[in-house]
Amino acid sequence: MIRTQISLSEAEYEMAKAEAARLGISLAELLRRSLRHILPPDNQNPWMRYAGMVETGEQDASQKIDEIVYGHKK
């Protein structure tokens, strides 16, 4: 582990602390998780960080694109 120091605004600090408390983790762990989410997991394939970027809850979401984009037939 490398120790480092960062500066946050008071509002950012309070929000981050509240979120960490809600998740039951430390502020440091929250920041580490946030960084892991933002940084590409593989520098050679930077697009892979977008894999699963949304969760529609629909198993057939990719088969209903026309309905969403073009609408249902009236």
Add this chain to the structure above:
Amino acid sequence: MPAKRSTKSFTATRNEAYVDTSALISFADRSDSYHPLFRRLFANPPPLVTTPLVIAEGHGWFLKRYDPAKGLQFLSMTEAMPLEILPIGPAEQRAATTFLRKYSDQHLTLADAVGLHIMASRKIRVCWSTDFHLGLSKVQLVIHQ
């Protein structure tokens, strides 16, 4: 000297795959049943081609389902991907219209039809899609491989 048209007289010498909107959405949506497949495919992709119409459809999907911020995130995703986005002009539109007439009994979109034309003209054998419309010609959908 006029620019070479990218979709005419093309001989496939590489193992290109055509990427449809559904492949991009499946990759982005972890709920989709094909997400694990496209996650694996995009992790080690062959040369990939698509069109601006596919990008526009995907962007429209994110605008409808989410918001402009997610739409921009989708565009960033496509920019990061090793995707060759082919130029589409009047010639490609005319060729796609021929496909729309041929398959007029199907609910084929112009984006689908342009995709069918691109795959035919570039002799692409594999289509990354979950949409059966893209399998109307002889190209094999990757979900059936």
